[in-house]
Amino acid sequence: GENVEQHPSTLSVQEGDSAVIKCTYSDSASNYFPWYKQELGKRPQLIIDIRSNVGEKKDQRIAVTLNKTAKHFSLHITETQPEDSAVYFCAATSNDYKLSFGAGTTVTVRA
């Protein structure tokens, strides 16, 4: 099955700086890569996703990049704000359409 590794496990950034979270996956057939944000005590919510036929996707302050050759994808948050503090999960799905999740990154934005 798919194995997704996520780094770093924790990330502390100054407000206004950028945050980058990286994930690698094992199955070269994987073709869908969503990112979820989970605030404390809340449910995970989809914030952005990318498919294997696209190299980069942006939505306001967040962007995701995909390198299929190296089998890694990254989440970039620019101009971080306190409300960006949360746990972020990457995920990947292969031909069985089931999502495999990374272990999560706890992001803390310092005011």
Add this chain to the structure above:
Amino acid sequence: IAGITQAPTSQILAAGRRMTLRCTQDMRHNAMYWYRQDLGLGLRLIHYSNTAGTTGKGEVPDGYSVSRANTDDFPLTLASAVPSQTSVYFCASQKDGGANYGYTFGSGTRLTVV
């Protein structure tokens, strides 16, 4: 009901007891999933259902069972709870289990087995 609902919100359960976690969605999504969330391990798939009447095993199915009698409901049963099943359980749904769409998650059930 708007979206996907889980019940109960939290539960303390004696080891050896039977427990059913409820999950209901009103979005007419075909696929539904149960994940458990543990610190440092992320979200791990327990069981899934691509459509009503079918179920399948995920990464960590032992000690759990599911049923999918209709499109809306996907209950998760612990036949005889053990402390290692202490976790936060999330139900999720997806428009079509045979294609790649984002999941919609329920609000979770925090289960403590003592």
